[in-house]
Amino acid sequence: LILLESGKFCEVELHPFSIDSHLVYSKCVIWSIRSLHNMDHSLCIDIHLTFIIPSFFSTPSLRASSLATSTKPWNRSPPSVSLSTLHMSSSSSSSSPPIFGKLITAMVTPFKPDGSCVDYVVAEQLAAHLAQNGSDSLIIGGTTGESPTLTWAEQYELFNVCKDAVGSKCKIIAGAGSNSTEEAIEATHRAAKLKLDGTLQVVPYYNKPPQEGLYQHFKKIAECEPDLPVMLYNIPGRCGINMNAETTVRLAKDVENIVATKEAAGDFEQFVEVRRFTPRDSFHMYAGDDSLTLPLLALGGTGVVSVASHFIGNELEKMIELYESGDVKAAMEIHFKYSHLFRDLFRMPNPIPAKAALRMLGWSVGPCRLPLTDPTPELDEMLTQLLRNLNLLQK
Secondary structure (H helix, E strand, C coil): CEECCCCCEECCEECCEEECCEEECCEEEEEEEEEEEEECCEEEEEEEEEEEEECCCCCCCECHHHCCCCCCCCCCCCCCCEHHHCCCCCCCCCCCCCCCCCEEEECCCCECCCCCCECHHHHHHHHHHHHCCCCCEEEECCCCCCHHHCCHHHHHHHHHHHHHHHCCCCEEEEECCCCCHHHHHHHHHHHHHCCCCEEEEECCCCCCCCHHHHHHHHHHHHHHCCCCCEEEEECHHHHCCCCCHHHHHHHHHHCCCEEEEEECCCCHHHHHHHHHCCCCCCCEEEECCHHHHHHHHCCCCCEEEECCHHHHHHHHHHHHHHHHHCCHHHHHHHHHHCHHHHHHCCCCCCCHHHHHHHHHCCCCCCCCCCCCCCCCHHHHHHHHHHHHHCCCCCC
């Protein structure tokens, strides 16, 4: 059942079809209609996939009559259209595992109790714990790692310590981004010298470059170490500027070692536009928000850069595996179970809630550095109750 922009409905018959090699059976698909016209006396629809949700229908074929058995909400019954005859731009599924895996943890940076210096011992312990509990890669010195208040010397030592802690069990991605191209290049050289597995390059913040500036910035950084994979990081809410789909696609096509993006714009349409025009086997797209992991997997995403994986890494790993095996309902149940955790970890600016929750679970991660503050008493109480409800904290 398709809702047209006119407010009327069009009847469509769904057959099993493939999107990026994921067979979609008995699912309700919400489409945004771009155009509707006649061609050779047949109805043609230019469509844009917006979202896929599990259906309560039990057969692979769905007709509007099964939804409305009394009064049809359209003026006349248009001809049925098989979705299998419509053309969608999609690339083949990856034939090999993504270089950074599917579950990536953006790791917090532990500090001593007064916040004066990094606690490298706890960082080592936490990195090893995450590697043993579902994480395929760790991002060190990203947003969750409080990179704005770390010195580069502290970050380089963290890279080294965490790399030693996880060995071959997990990959280490260095938060090497900056709003200074030359500074990011220097950090990228250091990551390569430490034999890390890749770098995360955030969109330049504060100076708000044009799209061409973003393109040249990322291209120059990536090409300074052509054997070191790069993940782009688009987060306009923090950077003050959005890297649009065209720029991301251009970088993915032009620069061989730009292999992934962490998309944290919260814009489904932009995510789809990038996915449509980039190959899944060589360019991987990650949700930048735990609450969007499952929806974006349905749109061709690879996985997630997660904060919640500090607490439920194995469960998130299982959710992704269930979705990819076709058990969408079971994957959805995991998402629903932890949806309040996804929400409450961002009740205050990240990583304030995450570090508070880790302290409740016995991890000596210390406070956040100023200008970030301690959580409010109300947030502390909310997180305590949530962790107990999820059986993560003893009641």
